[in-house]
Amino acid sequence: MEQGLHPDLRIDQMPQTLREIVLGRMRTAIISGRFPSGARLVERTLCDQLGxxxxxxxxxxxxxxxxGLVESLPNRGPVVARLDWGxxxxxxxxxxxxxxxAAAGCAAVADAGVKDRLAAAFAALEAAGGEDAVFExxxxxxxxxxxxxxxxxxxxIVQRLNGRISRLRALTLATVDRAVPGRVRMARIVAAIMANNAAAARQAVEDHLRDAAAIAQRMLEGE
Amino acid sequence: MEQGLHPDLRIDQMPQTLREIVLGRMRTAIISGRFPSGARLVERTLCDQLGxxxxxxxxxxxxxxxxGLVESLPNRGPVVARLDWGxxxxxxxxxxxxxxxAAAGCAAVADAGVKDRLAAAFAALEAAGGEDAVFExxxxxxxxxxxxxxxxxxxxIVQRLNGRISRLRALTLATVDRAVPGRVRMARIVAAIMANNAAAARQAVEDHLRDAAAIAQRMLEGE
DNA sequence: GGTTGTATGATGGTATACCATAAGACAAGA
DNA sequence: TCTTGTCTTATGGTATACCATCATACAACC
Known part of the structure; x- marks a missing residue:
């Protein structure tokens, strides 16, 4: 019996479990560098800190x-994963x-709706101030x-990988000495997708990434 | 003080923890299809079964x-992940x-040692009898x-992805009606790497995979 | 003095007890 | 008969207790 569901009455906010909350907290703590690379994660200490x-x-x-954010050394317990340039x-x-x-695929199929969303996302990116906001x-x-x-x-997969190089990403985002500023490269990506030009979109993304990787390498090997 | 370690005396067999054992068992149980797709994984039942x-x-x-092998439905508990063709x-x-x-990279750098290992692995593959052995x-x-x-x-990443499509892989490995038998395609891969021909190696791998994907699609949509 | 045995504490591994809640069965009332 | 309230049970969420082991320090013995 169809009884016309009223979307406004929906309960969206599933009662988040403690585990999910703690997962979020610890993930951001690691990604943000509050738990530095290689730091031991002693279980009982975390229990105290998190309650x-x-x-x-x-x-x-x-x-x-x-x-991949944490690695467990045998008989030693978990530590924040280390990252080398390799x-x-x-x-x-x-x-x-x-x-x-993804960029090529997106450019190939992008219709007006996609382009709207992309433009909005890019506008939000340009308007963002502060490291966290840019990240987001x-x-x-x-x-x-x-x-x-x-x-x-x-x-x-990409999100997970990004978690593992989050500190590098933060550094590259903050860097200004790149040959072409990141925003310009991003704009190229947008333009290519708007033009439904798959090859150009792929090229733009690849250029952007190679740039970021080069900066990251300098950062990681420089310290 | 260097005191010449005797490799023969090494204790390799790390005292495997229960968790690792159970992880292995459950993973193979899911991958082998013993726990079918969508089946509920009731914790206490598993405790009894595993001891x-x-x-x-x-x-x-x-x-x-x-x-990605298991998904947890809210207020329902974990179930074996479902897989659709998408x-x-x-x-x-x-x-x-x-x-x-990977194939291109391997072909580009393969030296005698790599080629030896690859030849050995391919020989083992041809000698393997039985589904599990071929898989391995x-x-x-x-x-x-x-x-x-x-x-x-x-x-x-690939290993993890393979876990998620393990049943499909088992089906495609067992299939004989492919245009070119799998072994022949594999032989092409080996030959390309032996010749240090990166482009050919990539092409061979891609052909092989497209073939497997086509078979998988027929399997999955046919059932 | 150096080596070796031993005690102690920190820490992860494992088991179990308890609680909250959702789903299904069933009875009572309209 | 259909609805509705309640009860029961199954089940996941959470906390805690206990145990095995490793690392460190220190003492004892050669």
């Missing part, structure tokens, strides 16, 4: 471990493939591209 | 969830990119390629 039991902390650590380079290479394909806006921008291309799984 | 406590089972489920197609597309790049040998074959190319992280 939850070890069950929750342990399950969250397992998730973060699977995400790994970072691989991650940038993979992003080059996945983001290039950049994520949204790429999400539009991946979703439009129908590459949801690739998007998941 | 471990819920702590262990829950942590393992978190890992499998992060791997997702499978995306996974094959990503594999196309990553495996193509195929994995080893690709591992040689990825490792030689230095694409460790991409290899992790």
């Amino acid at each position: 939850v039991s070890r069950s929750v902390v342990r399950e969250v650590i397992r998730i973060l471990e699977a995400e 790994q970072a380079r691989q991650i940038y290479d993979i992003r080059l493939l996945l983001e290039g394909a 806006a950049t994520t949204r921008f790429y999400e539009v591209i991946f979703r439009a291309a129908g590459h949801d799984i690739a998007w998941e | 471990v406590s819920r702590s262990v089972v829950r942590e393992v489920i978190r890992i499998l969830e992060a791997e 997702q499978a197609r995306q996974i094959y597309d990503i594999r196309l990119l990553l495996e193509g790049a 040998a195929t994995t080893r074959f690709y591992e040689v390629i990825f490792r030689a190319a230095g694409h460790d992280i991409a290899w992790e």
Whole structure:
């Protein structure tokens, strides 16, 4: 019996479980660098800091471990994952493939709706002030591209990889000494997609990423 | 003080933790299809079947969830992840990119040692009888390629993706009605790498994968 | 003095107990 | 008969208790 559901009465806010909350907190704590690379994650200490039991902390650590943000040394416990340039380079290479394909796919199928969303995301990016806001806006921008291309799984993978190089990304976003400013490169991506030019979109994304990777390398090897 | 370590006395067998054992068991149970797609994974039942406590089972489920093999429905608990063709197609597309790049990279840098290992892996593949053995040998074959190319992280990703389409892979491996038998395609890959021909290696891998994807699509939409 | 045995504390691994809630069954009333 | 309230049970969420092991320090013995 169809009884016309009233969307306004919907309960969207599922009662978030403690685990999800703690997962979010710890993830941002690691990504933001509050827990530095290599730092030990002592379970009982985290319990005290977070006010939850070890069950929750342990399950969250397992998730973060699977995400590559945490690694567990045998008989030593979990530590924040370390990142060397060899790994970072691989991650940038993979992003080059996945983001290039997404941009090309997006450009190939972009209709008016997609272009609207992309323009909005780009405007938000340009309006964003402050590191976190830029970070967030950049994520949204790429999400539009991946979703439009129908590459949801690739998007998941890229997000996870981005988590692992988050500190590098923050550094590259803040860097101003790049040959062509990031915003200009982003604008090229937008233009290519608006023109439904798949090859140009891929090229623009790849240029942007190679640029970012070069900066990241200087950062990582310079310290 | 250097005191010449005796490799023979090494203790390799790390005292595997219960969690790792259970993780392995459950992963293969899902991949092999013993837990069918969509089946509920009731924690206490699993505890009985495995003879471990819920702590262990829950942590393992978190890992499998992060791997994409399990999904947790809110207020319903974990179930074996479902797979539709839309997702499978995306996974094959990503594999196309990553495996193509790995094969090209491997061909570009392959020296005598790599070629030896590759030949050995291919021989093992041809000698393998039985579904599981073929599966295992195929994995080893690709591992040689990825490792030689230095694409460790991409290899992790591919392995994880393969877990999600394992049942499809089993079907395609068992299929004989492909235009060109799988072994022949594999031989092309080997030949291209032996000749250090990166473009040909990429092409061979891509052909092989497109073939497998086509078979998988027929399987998945046919049932 | 250096080596080795031992005690102690920190920490992860594991098991279990308890609680909140959702889903299904069933009875009572219209 | 259909609705509605309630009860029960299954199940996941959370906390805690206990155990095994590793690392460190220190003492004892050669």
